[in-house]
Amino acid sequence: MPRENAKARHARMHEEYAILCETYPHPVCALNFTNPFELLVATMLSAQTTDKQVNKVTPELFSRYPDARALAGANVQDVERIIHSLGFFHTKAQRAIDLSRALLETHDGEVPSTMDELTALPGVGRKTANVVLGNAFGVPGFPVDTHVIRVTGRLHWRTDWRTPHPDPVHIESEICAVFDPADWTDLSHRLIFHGRDTCHARGPECGRCPLAGTCPSAGIF
Numbered sequence: 001m002p003r004e005n006a007k008a009r010h011a012r013m014h015e016e017y018a019i020l021c022e023t024y025p026h027p028v029c030a031l032n033f034t035n036p037f038e039l040l041v042a043t044m045l046s047a048q049t050t051d052k053q054v055n056k057v058t059p060e061l062f063s064r065y066p067d068a069r070a071l072a073g074a075n076v077q078d079v080e081r082i083i084h085s086l087g088f089f090h091t092k093a094q095r096a097i098d099l100s101r102a103l104l105e106t107h108d109g110e111v112p113s114t115m116d117e118l119t120a121l122p123g124v125g126r127k128t129a130n131v132v133l134g135n136a137f138g139v140p141g142f143p144v145d146t147h148v149i150r151v152t153g154r155l156h157w158r159t160d161w162r163t164p165h166p167d168p169v170h171i172e173s174e175i176c177a178v179f180d181p182a183d184w185t186d187l188s189h190r191l192i193f194h195g196r197d198t199c200h201a202r203g204p205e206c207g208r209c210p211l212a213g214t215c216p217s218a219g220i221f
């Protein structure tokens with residue numbers, strides 16, 4: 001592929017995103033939630049496991065502990081029992097309780113709706129904050145997870161695509177600079193869908209990928 005300047009790359013990114021929009025017309029958060037508190041806790045629990053696994057445990061968790069006040073006063077062993085199947089359950093149970101206590105102390109039990117306030121909470125990083133902002137509050141957010149890192153790298157959507165361990169904050173700022181803020185959350189969902197469905201970590205299915213016509217990495221695996 002000839003060397004591509006920034007203008008051409010940005011144009012290709014928009015073309016490829018249009019294809020992703022056709023391929024995944026209904027981008028939604030895969031975690032089940034009914035309010036910002038549930039999404040915040042569910043996202044925290046989703047580290048190192050799948051959203052499907054989290055969705056199996058959260059109905060019991062939120063029926064016993066429906067808000068920050070209830071979870072802040074929970075018995076840690078009871079929370080561990082409920083989330084046991086997720087792995088790292090000791091750490092996650094304590095983190096969920098600590099997070100709820102912080103929400104109670106600093107925000108009267110409500111989940112804040114700004115990046116700075118969210119990332120000031122214990123155990124909440126930019127990825128979790130962006131998930132909550134974009135999906136619970138409708139505030140533009142671009143969560144960068146392992147699928148987003150892999151797919152944007154293979155597509156050369158970012159200039160550091162050769163870097164083995166790129167900085168998620170840099171990825172977020174570089175990709176967000178090219179797209180309208182109104183698209184950020186759905187763009188992240190669609191990249192995640194594509195990573196799960198086709199552009200797998202091992203054995204990407206380039207032969208049936210709708211982006212294969214322009215993807216610089218098509219067929220090189």
Ligand code: SF4
Binds near residue numbers: 155206212219
């Ligand atoms: S062509 Fe292959 S490497 Fe490129 S996005 Fe599609 S599956 Fe991934």
